[in-house]
Amino acid sequence: MRIVFMGTPDFAVPSLEALLKAGHEIAAVYTQPDKPKGRGHKLQAPPVKELALQHNIPVYQPVTLRKPEAIEELRALEPELIVVAAYGKILPVDALNVPPRGCINVHGSLLPKYRGAAPIQWAVLNGDPVTGVTIQQMGEGVDTGDMLSKAETEIGANETSGELFDRLMVLGAELLIDTIDRLDSIVLVPQNEAEATHAAMISKEMGAIDWTRSAQEVHNQVRGLNPWPAAFCTVDGKKMKIFRTMIVSAQGEPGVLTNKGGEMTVYCGRDAVVLTEIQPENGKRMRGSDYLRGHPLEKDIKVQ
Numbered sequence: 001m002r003i004v005f006m007g008t009p010d011f012a013v014p015s016l017e018a019l020l021k022a023g024h025e026i027a028a029v030y031t032q033p034d035k036p037k038g039r040g041h042k043l044q045a046p047p048v049k050e051l052a053l054q055h056n057i058p059v060y061q062p063v064t065l066r067k068p069e070a071i072e073e074l075r076a077l078e079p080e081l082i083v084v085a086a087y088g089k090i091l092p093v094d095a096l097n098v099p100p101r102g103c104i105n106v107h108g109s110l111l112p113k114y115r116g117a118a119p120i121q122w123a124v125l126n127g128d129p130v131t132g133v134t135i136q137q138m139g140e141g142v143d144t145g146d147m148l149s150k151a152e153t154e155i156g157a158n159e160t161s162g163e164l165f166d167r168l169m170v171l172g173a174e175l176l177i178d179t180i181d182r183l184d185s186i187v188l189v190p191q192n193e194a195e196a197t198h199a200a201m202i203s204k205e206m207g208a209i210d211w212t213r214s215a216q217e218v219h220n221q222v223r224g225l226n227p228w229p230a231a232f233c234t235v236d237g238k239k240m241k242i243f244r245t246m247i248v249s250a251q252g253e254p255g256v257l258t259n260k261g262g263e264m265t266v267y268c269g270r271d272a273v274v275l276t277e278i279q280p281e282n283g284k285r286m287r288g289s290d291y292l293r294g295h296p297l298e299k300d301i302k303v304q
Contacts, residue, residue: 004079012085014173103138112196115143125224133172146188160226211255215271234304244277264288
């Protein structure tokens, strides 16, 4: 099938790879414009663009698809189908109407739950036991179109958003190929609007830990914000990022950091968490126990 692929980050790469391996004709790839990165602000190409160039696939990086010339450019490619995976732009109606087979989207949740920008992180933040991917027919709203297929997977008790992200992008690629193979026979399933939830963008401010919450809630926050932006607290007046924790049964004043058996342990509103992987301000990521050896606690201290 002649396909235009639209995607930008790592999440979209396995889907494009799978389409190529399955023998589909990729007429072009649409991705976000290159962005400055690092101290030198050197322009860096999105991962999807890098893969496309390796396969000599034409790459388009329009700032917007809402201009008539952008739609004409897309129409000239004559795609039978448009496949979208984490493109990062909302497709206008004129774009949705270009391919005769429509536009389908690889979404990292079990729709209608977690529509929006950060479905994987919110599933972990909320402590969900199960998530998955959905292939949907795209409509005018954000992730509102009818569903073509779903695949479920359990979320590990200690699994981070980054780890789940890596699994779901592969699961999504596999489901995408299976769905396209069965496209003519699949019956579309409308989403139940009453069950819809929104997965808003993640911000750095969400990393601040409230130690009056339960250890389970803090643990979910740490997992959900790993690798970015990372949960954090203030220890001795300096910011400390927390990347991994372990829940332990212990009671004490919320926010008090203590040394229990050589481990950094912080009491929460219910139970406590061991800070198993941390990053001190201006330092490297390390085990919490290693940090304690270099910064021994003479007495319990309050962290913010």
